[in-house]
Amino acid sequence: MNVSPSRAAAGPAGAAAAPDSRKSHGLQALVASLQEGRPLHVLDFGGPIQDNIDFITDIVSGAGHRLYVDHLLRSYEYFFSAKEQEEGVFQAGRIEEFVASVMDFPDQSADAILIWDRLQFLPPQIAEALVARLHRILAPDAFLLALFRTDSSGADRAPYVCRIVDGQTLQMHEQPPARRMQTFNPRTIQRLFQSYREVKFFVSRESLQEVLIRR
Amino acid sequence: MWNKTKKDDLPVRPEPAQTAVPSSAREAIPTSAYPSRRPDEAVKRGGALIGKSLILTGKISGREDLVVDGRIEGDVDLPENKLTVGAGGHVQGGIRAREVVVYGTVHGNTEAVEKVEIKRNARVLGDMRTARPVIEEEAYFKGNIETVRVEPPKTAVQRAAPEAPVQPALPNSTPAQIEPRHGEPRKG
Numbered sequence: 001m002n003v004s005p006s007r008a009a010a011g012p013a014g015a016a017a018a019p020d021s022r023k024s025h026g027l028q029a030l031v032a033s034l035q036e037g038r039p040l041h042v043l044d045f046g047g048p049i050q051d052n053i054d055f056i057t058d059i060v061s062g063a064g065h066r067l068y069v070d071h072l073l074r075s076y077e078y079f080f081s082a083k084e085q086e087e088g089v090f091q092a093g094r095i096e097e098f099v100a101s102v103m104d105f106p107d108q109s110a111d112a113i114l115i116w117d118r119l120q121f122l123p124p125q126i127a128e129a130l131v132a133r134l135h136r137i138l139a140p141d142a143f144l145l146a147l148f149r150t151d152s153s154g155a156d157r158a159p160y161v162c163r164i165v166d167g168q169t170l171q172m173h174e175q176p177p178a179r180r181m182q183t184f185n186p187r188t189i190q191r192l193f194q195s196y197r198e199v200k201f202f203v204s205r206e207s208l209q210e211v212l213i214r215r
Numbered sequence: 216m217w218n219k220t221k222k223d224d225l226p227v228r229p230e231p232a233q234t235a236v237p238s239s240a241r242e243a244i245p246t247s248a249y250p251s252r253r254p255d256e257a258v259k260r261g262g263a264l265i266g267k268s269l270i271l272t273g274k275i276s277g278r279e280d281l282v283v284d285g286r287i288e289g290d291v292d293l294p295e296n297k298l299t300v301g302a303g304g305h306v307q308g309g310i311r312a313r314e315v316v317v318y319g320t321v322h323g324n325t326e327a328v329e330k331v332e333i334k335r336n337a338r339v340l341g342d343m344r345t346a347r348p349v350i351e352e353e354a355y356f357k358g359n360i361e362t363v364r365v366e367p368p369k370t371a372v373q374r375a376a377p378e379a380p381v382q383p384a385l386p387n388s389t390p391a392q393i394e395p396r397h398g399e400p401r402k403g
Binding site for chain 1: 333348349350351352354355356357358359360361362
């Protein structure tokens with residue numbers, strides 16, 4: 001599946017920069033894991049992107065998988081009050097409620113998860129709770145794809161819109177508004193996903209790390 | 216009956232079942248009798264409109280297009296028609312239609328034989344099964360998307376046949392069927 005340049009460039013109003021196409025080894029491995037000839041359940045927490053929906057659910061191409069879509073950052077903003085977000089203080093019960101509301105799936109029911117760079121824009125305690133929940137709902141040997149920016153420590157940055165161009169190419173651009181970004185390095189990423197079987201790093205351009213995590 | 220002769224000369228053309236105001240009746244009304252504001256989409260299309268101030272509780276089913284600018288608390292079943300949820304519209308319940316376009320809010324599962332279109336600024340929470348899911352990026356959507364193969368409805372085939380006598384829609388006509396492409400997904 002290919003995206004016409006005009007369609008790809010026509011991002012939502014306020015998009016900061018032109019989209020940038022790049023090869024994604026993480027996506028390639030994840031897509032390869034979905035070639036089982038049967039419908040699988042894929043979770044995408046980057047929000048609705050038409051190209052991603054088409055790529056994963058398209059029955060013409062033969063994929064025809066069931067895709068769960070949620071915009072994790074918007075769900076976070078809807079769920080927590082402005083005061084909670086501003087102060088960064090979250091009661092354990094509230095975090096549990098939030099995690100249950102955004103990831104209400106049976107254990108080991110997801111065949112692949114695309115979380116993109118969303119974990120980096122959530123408070124650490126919430127990101128940790130979500131990662132623990134993802135471990136429960138991901139099927140054994142299934143993959144989770146995450147992105148981390150290793151530059152701009154502590155700065156406000158806009159999250160990426162990640163558009164699947166084909167099975168090995170992503171088109172990305174930052175989508176305002178900018179949000180507070182947590183700092184991660186390979187060591188903290190390893191620690192975050194320590195309950196998973198395997199964490200594989202792919203260094204990309206512009207200090208962007210693709211991380212492919214196997215359950 | 217000043218125009219009786221003229222009417223009799225016209226070929227007999229049955230009106231579609233969903234037309235709320237027959238075109239002949241509209242022609243008989245002077246233009247000035249229409250309200251000056253722009254006609255609603257539902258009226259233009261010959262469908263029904265649930266206005267902004269209306270709140271309906273219970274199931275809605277039928278065979279005409281529907282525009283919801285108010286609030287519906289219950290299921291909507293329009294297997295052969297289009298449902299439009301306007302910018303201020305809210306549906307709290309399941310939807311089954313030929314085509315669904317959402318500008319407003321839907322809390323419930325949506326099933327459409329042809330297409331579900333979720334416009335920017337719309338808010339949809341629920342699963343979607345359709346042949347063509349179209350979601351604009353500024354929309355808020357949370358749920359499963361399942362693309363399904365479309366089996367053409369029997370009634371549509373009958374209507375398309377040139378030799379078939381023209382009849383109004385049958386009360387017990389079979390609604391459009393939609394089938395999963397590969398069977399049910401794996402259960403957790």
